[in-house]
Amino acid sequence: MLYSPSPLHIPDGFLSLAISLIFWAITLVILSTAVKRTETLDEKQVPLMGVMAAFIFAAQMINFPVAGGTSGHLLGGALAAIMLGPWAGMLVMTAVVAVQGLLFQDGGLLVMGANIFNMGLLTAAIGFGFYKAAEGRQRKLKLFAAGLGAWLSVMAGALFTALQLWLSGTARLDIVLPAMLGVHAVIGIGEVLITVAAIAFIFKTRPDLLEESESSAQNGRGWIVVGALLSLGVVLLSPFASADPDGLERVATDLGFLEQGANAPYKLLSDYALPFFRDSAFSTIAAGLIGILVIAALVIFLARRRSIRHTSHN
Numbered sequence: 001m002l003y004s005p006s007p008l009h010i011p012d013g014f015l016s017l018a019i020s021l022i023f024w025a026i027t028l029v030i031l032s033t034a035v036k037r038t039e040t041l042d043e044k045q046v047p048l049m050g051v052m053a054a055f056i057f058a059a060q061m062i063n064f065p066v067a068g069g070t071s072g073h074l075l076g077g078a079l080a081a082i083m084l085g086p087w088a089g090m091l092v093m094t095a096v097v098a099v100q101g102l103l104f105q106d107g108g109l110l111v112m113g114a115n116i117f118n119m120g121l122l123t124a125a126i127g128f129g130f131y132k133a134a135e136g137r138q139r140k141l142k143l144f145a146a147g148l149g150a151w152l153s154v155m156a157g158a159l160f161t162a163l164q165l166w167l168s169g170t171a172r173l174d175i176v177l178p179a180m181l182g183v184h185a186v187i188g189i190g191e192v193l194i195t196v197a198a199i200a201f202i203f204k205t206r207p208d209l210l211e212e213s214e215s216s217a218q219n220g221r222g223w224i225v226v227g228a229l230l231s232l233g234v235v236l237l238s239p240f241a242s243a244d245p246d247g248l249e250r251v252a253t254d255l256g257f258l259e260q261g262a263n264a265p266y267k268l269l270s271d272y273a274l275p276f277f278r279d280s281a282f283s284t285i286a287a288g289l290i291g292i293l294v295i296a297a298l299v300i301f302l303a304r305r306r307s308i309r310h311t312s313h314n
Contacts (some may be wrong), residue, residue, distance in 0.1 A: 009107025011261035024113030051227035072187030078127020093120030154188035235288035239281035
């Protein structure tokens with residue numbers, strides 16, 4: 001079956017079996033480290049992780065138009081890592097990408113390891129690394145570092161996607177690499193604006209959340225409520241997202257390998273729509289609400305289990 005274009009992720013069929021399995025292995029090794037490094041997760045950080053996961057999922061539903069009839073969307077890995085620390089941020093991003101693939105058929109199942117690596121692990125590591133380098137500096141420099149890390153995280157994701165496509169024999173490197181980097185250099189500007197705006201807002205309202213990125217646990221109920229309301233508000237805007245193809249879809253169309261993508265073997269909420277109300281704004285909003293509830297509940301459940309386990313061991 002042919003790939004039905006969706007706003008995010010590599011579909012099955014774009015990458016070879018060997019490359020898919022290699023990146024599953026790399027991803028699992030990194031995730032096992034992330035799980036071990038979050039054994040000391042503070043219970044107060046759990047709600048913030050759930051809200052961050054819900055917000056990133058909602059924000060990824062909003063494709064914004066960029067040059068040449070192409071659209072882009074937030075990745076959010078840098079923002080998650082800056083807010084939660086790199087390891088917790090990676091776990092949040094993994095949950096987002098996994099739910100998008102399993103529940104919304106957004107991205108292939110066989111290539112999910114590559115999607116998690118490209119969009120979650122890599123972006124979180126780069127975003128946090130640049131922000132951490134500005135630790136102890138003035139806020140303006142921290143914002144600059146956050147923005148630079150966010151832009152480079154998008155470029156790194158595009159770079160690895162291009163390399164994976166090349167190693168899979170899907171496209172020539174000298175063609176796909178400049179194409180991916182070129183379009184994502186522009187898309188990355190949107191990532192910068194959203195990330196910097198979010199960090200600047202947090203600096204003004206709850207700077208304590210950014211004082212220690214590894215344990216941003218001093219959150220109050222009011223902050224959690226604000227985050228939840230923002231997530232809901234973004235979902236309500238999702239029917240107005242750009243219908244233009246995203247960066248990868250544009251490159252795949254231009255280079256002639258779009259039809260290599262395969263549909264998922266099953267359909268639940270594919271195309272971010274309810275199966276019985278597909279052509280309506282209500283359908284998109286309802287699917288988005290289901291998504292943020294599932295992702296927030298999943299992250300909170302898993303994080304709370306780790307927090308309880310750590311407390312019981314002590």
